[in-house]
Amino acid sequence: MTTIRPAMSSDIALMYSLVRALAEYEREPHSVKITEEQLLRDGFGPNPYYECLIAEEDGQAAGFALYFPIYSTWQGPSLHLEDLFVLPKFRGKGIGKALLNHVAAAASRRGCARLQWDVLDWNQPAIDFYNSIGAIMLPDWRRMRMTGDAIKALAAATEVSA
Amino acid sequence: MTTIRPAMSSDIALMYSLVRALAEYEREPHSVKITEEQLLRDGFGPNPYYECLIAEEDGQAAGFALYFPIYSTWQGPSLHLEDLFVLPKFRGKGIGKALLNHVAAAASRRGCARLQWDVLDWNQPAIDFYNSIGAIMLPDWRRMRMTGDAIKALAAATEVSA
Numbered sequence: 001m002t003t004i005r006p007a008m009s010s011d012i013a014l015m016y017s018l019v020r021a022l023a024e025y026e027r028e029p030h031s032v033k034i035t036e037e038q039l040l041r042d043g044f045g046p047n048p049y050y051e052c053l054i055a056e057e058d059g060q061a062a063g064f065a066l067y068f069p070i071y072s073t074w075q076g077p078s079l080h081l082e083d084l085f086v087l088p089k090f091r092g093k094g095i096g097k098a099l100l101n102h103v104a105a106a107a108s109r110r111g112c113a114r115l116q117w118d119v120l121d122w123n124q125p126a127i128d129f130y131n132s133i134g135a136i137m138l139p140d141w142r143r144m145r146m147t148g149d150a151i152k153a154l155a156a157a158t159e160v161s162a
Numbered sequence: 163m164t165t166i167r168p169a170m171s172s173d174i175a176l177m178y179s180l181v182r183a184l185a186e187y188e189r190e191p192h193s194v195k196i197t198e199e200q201l202l203r204d205g206f207g208p209n210p211y212y213e214c215l216i217a218e219e220d221g222q223a224a225g226f227a228l229y230f231p232i233y234s235t236w237q238g239p240s241l242h243l244e245d246l247f248v249l250p251k252f253r254g255k256g257i258g259k260a261l262l263n264h265v266a267a268a269a270s271r272r273g274c275a276r277l278q279w280d281v282l283d284w285n286q287p288a289i290d291f292y293n294s295i296g297a298i299m300l301p302d303w304r305r306m307r308m309t310g311d312a313i314k315a316l317a318a319a320t321e322v323s324a
Contacts, residue, residue: 019235047209049232070211071204071228074194076195101316101317104320107317114309115308115313119304127306134313142281142303143300145298145299146298147277150296151266157263158266
């Protein structure tokens with residue numbers, strides 16, 4: 001039987017292992033710079049950055065969903081699903097769908113206008129599944145990202161312009 | 163002279179007009195469902211959903227940038243730039259760049275690992291500009307979105323599975 005429950009601070013080691021498992025699945029294990037301590041501080045402090053759901057199958061940890069509030073200046077408060085992952089050996093049991101059900105329930109309770117997440121454009125099985133549950137792809141939009149030194153260099157210009 | 167300053171609650175009418183001007187520029191004026199009251203409540207209450215910067219050119223409102231915190235389970239707290247807009251008659255003066263400088267400064271002060279935003283894939287001048295300031299495009303990722311009734315329908319399944 002599948003159970004979905006909110007993650008607690010005592011789940012941090014489990015959450016960290018699931019984050020790492022997802023990164024390994026995406027063949028990017030080296031990209032995980034976060035630590036258990038930071039995950040704990042950021043998710044379970046006074047102003048948490050994220051919320052997390054844990055899926056269990058007959059009492060065994062099987063997957064997780066991690067999301068946080070975002071904002072649309074056209075439609076108001078919305079929810080972004082950052083991670084959705086089911087361990088390979090627990091697939092085909094509807095656990096991913098059950099996690100999505102609960103994320104949608106969280107969005108619905110808060111009156112969110114939109115629930116969104118990102119998908120790799122070559123992951124057609126995932127895209128087909130997401131379409132089947134009522135999500136649409138926004139084909140024209142691309143993500144731009146800036147990190148580390150580029151942020152600092154851009155920020156440094158305010159010392160002149162401010 | 164260009165000045166960048168944080169928006170205050172007394173700027174709501176101005177912010178709303180800039181949100182509308184951006185939507186008209188994108189030829190989607192009908193997509194703006196938000197009201198001034200909601201923008202005020204969501205941005206200036208005890209747990210604000212967003213922060214906003216206003217650009218002024220010789221004392222006249224010229225543009226805005228609106229952003230909020232997000233979270234990366236690989237790198238930690240990050241910043242998402244939702245809207246960046248300069249009114250057409252104020253373009254070519256470096257106002258967009260000045261706004262971006264200040265958004266990067268906000269990201270830097272908070273120790274954000276990433277600063278991100280979205281761009282339309284046909285907007286090559288914007289992409290070239292963003293590349294020139296150190297941002298990179300993530301070509302493989304696509305946004306999935308679910309709204310209104312689809313969220314409710316997906317959420318309803320928790321009544322059975324929970």
